[in-house]
Amino acid sequence: MSQPLNILVTGGAGFIGSALVRHLVQNTSHNVLNVDALTYAGNLESLASVAESDRYDFVQANICDTAKITEILRSFKPDVVTHLAAESHVDRSIDGPAAFIETNLVGTFSMLSATLNYWRSLDGASKESFRFHHISTDEVFGALGEDGFFTEETAYDPRSPYSASKAGSDHLVRAWHHTYGLPVLITNCSNNYGPFHFPEKLIPLMIIKCLAGENLPVYGAGDNVRDWLYVDDHVRALQAVFEKGKVGDSYMIGGRSERTNIAVVEAICDTLDRLSPKADGRSYRNQITFVSDRPGHDFRYAIDATKLENELGWKPKHSFEDGIGATVQWYLDNRTWWEDIMSGAYQGDRLGLQKTG
Ligand code: NAD
Numbered sequence: 001m002s003q004p005l006n007i008l009v010t011g012g013a014g015f016i017g018s019a020l021v022r023h024l025v026q027n028t029s030h031n032v033l034n035v036d037a038l039t040y041a042g043n044l045e046s047l048a049s050v051a052e053s054d055r056y057d058f059v060q061a062n063i064c065d066t067a068k069i070t071e072i073l074r075s076f077k078p079d080v081v082t083h084l085a086a087e088s089h090v091d092r093s094i095d096g097p098a099a100f101i102e103t104n105l106v107g108t109f110s111m112l113s114a115t116l117n118y119w120r121s122l123d124g125a126s127k128e129s130f131r132f133h134h135i136s137t138d139e140v141f142g143a144l145g146e147d148g149f150f151t152e153e154t155a156y157d158p159r160s161p162y163s164a165s166k167a168g169s170d171h172l173v174r175a176w177h178h179t180y181g182l183p184v185l186i187t188n189c190s191n192n193y194g195p196f197h198f199p200e201k202l203i204p205l206m207i208i209k210c211l212a213g214e215n216l217p218v219y220g221a222g223d224n225v226r227d228w229l230y231v232d233d234h235v236r237a238l239q240a241v242f243e244k245g246k247v248g249d250s251y252m253i254g255g256r257s258e259r260t261n262i263a264v265v266e267a268i269c270d271t272l273d274r275l276s277p278k279a280d281g282r283s284y285r286n287q288i289t290f291v292s293d294r295p296g297h298d299f300r301y302a303i304d305a306t307k308l309e310n311e312l313g314w315k316p317k318h319s320f321e322d323g324i325g326a327t328v329q330w331y332l333d334n335r336t337w338w339e340d341i342m343s344g345a346y347q348g349d350r351l352g353l354q355k356t357g
Contacts, residue, residue: 025050044058
């Protein structure tokens with residue numbers, strides 16, 4: 001698939017979706033249509049660098065609106081649908097699971113229904129080469145102990161409303177392949193970080209709280225382990241999968257970069273001590289405080305990405321250390337982007353920003 005493709009990206013105004021859109025417009029010849037409802041997590045300012053490109057377009061639509069999605073598919077005629085639109089924040093799923101069931105489950109069902117009809121209307125080579133690529137998380141596999149890794153064979157064992165809704169969406173996508181023959185691909189990725197990350201998530205939240213001189217709330221003893229991947233490495237993996245992946249298969253994506261939460265927060269503090277030292281010479285580490293643990297907090301996630309590396313030749317380009325350095329520098333250089341969100345200047349009130357940690 002080296003010729004220009006029409007790629008429909010759902011959730012393209014979110015953190016990973018916007019990184020995918022920027023990557024595709026800036027580094028490939030593909031045409032991109034971003035379909036996003038612009039919930040609290042969607043921000044078109046993250047796409048300012050590609051907004052003027054004649055290979056990029058945006059339609060505001062809810063993925064649960066099957067009629068609208070059907071119309072969009074008919075007019076854009078995608079070769080690939082990359083489905084990222086989702087409610088994505090675990091803490092919010094604990095406080096209000098309904099939106100997660102609606103968007104992640106019902107919305108994925110809606111995307112599958114509309115896409116199946118569209119795919120059935122294709123013929124010849126375009127029907128053969130069409131792909132529906134569902135973007136999912138490693139959280140669907142539950143928690144690991146001290147050892148072991150998630151692989152493509154790991155059994156599903158979701159524990160939070162978020163991960164359960166994503167697990168259900170993965171099952172729907174696989175069912176549409178086995179039952180109706182829809183040519184699907186699924187990727188399950190570890191925790192992402194990088195520029196344009198909404199400031200309710202651990203890494204941007206800690207950077208911003210450091211700069212505001214606030215406490216840095218760390219759940220429990222901070223010993224939960226996540227496998228961190230720089231977002232640009234994720235989107236290169238997505239491109240490799242939808243261009244070269246085997247229909248019906250799933251692929252694990254991870255950075256082989258396991259860190260405890262406290263190690264992540266300390267790395268942010270140390271990076272800021274270097275890049276933006278405090279006038280009084282004290283370390284940002286002095287702001288760290290421990291708060292009671294999240295209910296059902298999975299202990300450890302870690303990905304074995306051997307299949308993706310061996311079959312599709314993908315490897316992460318960024319170590320955790322250089323990725324964190326680049327991310328902290330980006331938040332220092334792009335205060336307007338996150339200050340507008342924190343103040344509610346972008347798209348009205350942004351609820352719940354201070355409540356998570
Ligand atoms: P995000 O919350 O930053 O962005 C989600 C986007 O989806 C937003 O632009 C939002 O407006 C849009 N959206 C939400 N509901 C919608 C609806 N009903 N209709 C249309 N658009 C809607 O999420 P993210 O972190 O970029 O994650 C993107 C995808 O990747 C999700 O499916 C998530 O489960 C998956 N994922 C995320 C991570 C991570 O670390 N962030 C890791 C693995 C997988």
